Amino acid sequence: MATLTTxxxxxxxxxVGLTEVHSHYCPGCTHGISHRLIAEVLDEMGxxxxxxxxxxxxxxxFAYKYLNTDYVEAAHGRAPAMATGIKRVRPExxxxxxxxxxxxxxxGMAEIMHAAGRGENxxxxxxxxxxxxxTGGQMAPTTLPGMKTTSSPKGRDVEMAGFPIKMSEILxxxxxxxxxxxxxxxxxxxxxxxxxxxxxxxxxxxxxMGFSLVELLSTCPTNWKVTPYEALQFVEDSMIPxxxxxxxxxxxxxxxxxx
Amino acid sequence: MPVKGWIEVNDLYCKGCELCITxxxxxxxxxxxxxxxxxxxxxxxxxxxxxxxxxxxxxxCPDAAITVYREPKKAKVPTA
Numbered sequence: 419m420a421t422l423t424t425x426x427x428x429x430x431x432x433x434v435g436l437t438e439v440h441s442h443y444c445p446g447c448t449h450g451i452s453h454r455l456i457a458e459v460l461d462e463m464g465x466x467x468x469x470x471x472x473x474x475x476x477x478x479x480f481a482y483k484y485l486n487t488d489y490v491e492a493a494h495g496r497a498p499a500m501a502t503g504i505k506r507v508r509p510e511x512x513x514x515x516x517x518x519x520x521x522x523x524x525x526g527m528a529e530i531m532h533a534a535g536r537g538e539n540x541x542x543x544x545x546x547x548x549x550x551x552x553t554g555g556q557m558a559p560t561t562l563p564g565m566k567t568t569s570s571p572k573g574r575d576v577e578m579a580g581f582p583i584k585m586s587e588i589l590x591x592x593x594x595x596x597x598x599x600x601x602x603x604x605x606x607x608x609x610x611x612x613x614x615x616x617x618x619x620x621x622x623x624x625x626x627m628g629f630s631l632v633e634l635l636s637t638c639p640t641n642w643k644v645t646p647y648e649a650l651q652f653v654e655d656s657m658i659p660x661x662x663x664x665x666x667x668x669x670x671x672x673x674x675x676x677x
Numbered sequence: 678m679p680v681k682g683w684i685e686v687n688d689l690y691c692k693g694c695e696l697c698i699t700x701x702x703x704x705x706x707x708x709x710x711x712x713x714x715x716x717x718x719x720x721x722x723x724x725x726x727x728x729x730x731x732x733x734x735x736x737x738c739p740d741a742a743i744t745v746y747r748e749p750k751k752a753k754v755p756t757a
Binding site for chain 1: 690696699718731734737739740742745
């Protein structure tokens with residue numbers, strides 16, 4: 419006889435990897451989504467108690483308050499250097515950095531390049547929202563051509579300010595990197611794909627296979643001066659053509675993995 | 678007969694960004710304009726029956742404010 423269950427099934431609840439505090443992010447900011455994905459992945463892999471995160475400078479400077487793992491705060495852009503030190507001293511721990519585009523692609527360019535070049539066994543979560551969010555919406559290295567920001571009020575002029583830097587494509591050329599992919603957070607289906615990518619990035623580190631990075635196309639409704647929903651539309655319509663989604667470098671061992 | 682489900686929105690986290698409203702495939706979420714959260718936002722709420730408990734609102738929620746429940750399928754009671 420089948421057992422009768424009348425208890426409701428809990429389909430989804432807030433992961434324990436997130437602390438029980440109200441975040442300071444603006445309404446609709448996709449930083450919250452990426453925090454949640456990291457928390458879910460670390461919970462699923464059972465790595466939360468031995469993970470050390472490195473927080474950047476930027477909007478996500480308070481990531482240590484929201485993610486329920488050990489955390490350290492790095493100087494602006496120096497998170498990969500700090501993560502290198504932590505991972506070399508404590509190879510049994512899982513070390514990841516969480517960086518925005520101003521932190522990683524601008525001031526931290528040297529650190530990320532050399533960490534990838536050395537093939538450091540760390541994971542980098544790179545949040546690309548094409549703008550400096552915390553300081554008030556200035557032009558970042560990843561700002562789209564023609565995009566209006568507070569420091570490019572007539573739109574990014576490529577003759578003066580150059581073209582956006584595509585970090586995933588650059589880092590995929592590094593011999594030390596094992597898993598370099600770009601995903602987007604503009605739609606529930608793509609959010610699920612992003613979660614799988616984050617899982618594979620951490621699996622790369624667990625297997626000791628070298629540098630892994632997941633670039634997540636993200637939004638900044640406040641500084642783009644649009645509603646949260648229009649910001650997601652902007653990612654789909656304008657950012658994805660410039661920053662195409664895809665796997666830029668995947669080690670064959672990781673490609674075989676089913677998550 | 679679709680599966681019956683429901684959501685609970687935590688006022689501590691919800692910021693009324695409306696992303697769950699735009700993502701809901703059956704369009705049963707709205708902002709509750711009769712209430713304010715401690716931070717001064719109108720939280721999301723279920724406006725009518727029809728929720729299937731698919732969990733898409735929870736996937737897109739930036740603040741992990743939504744808990745999704747689903748009613749279990751009724752087990753067959755043997756007739757003999």
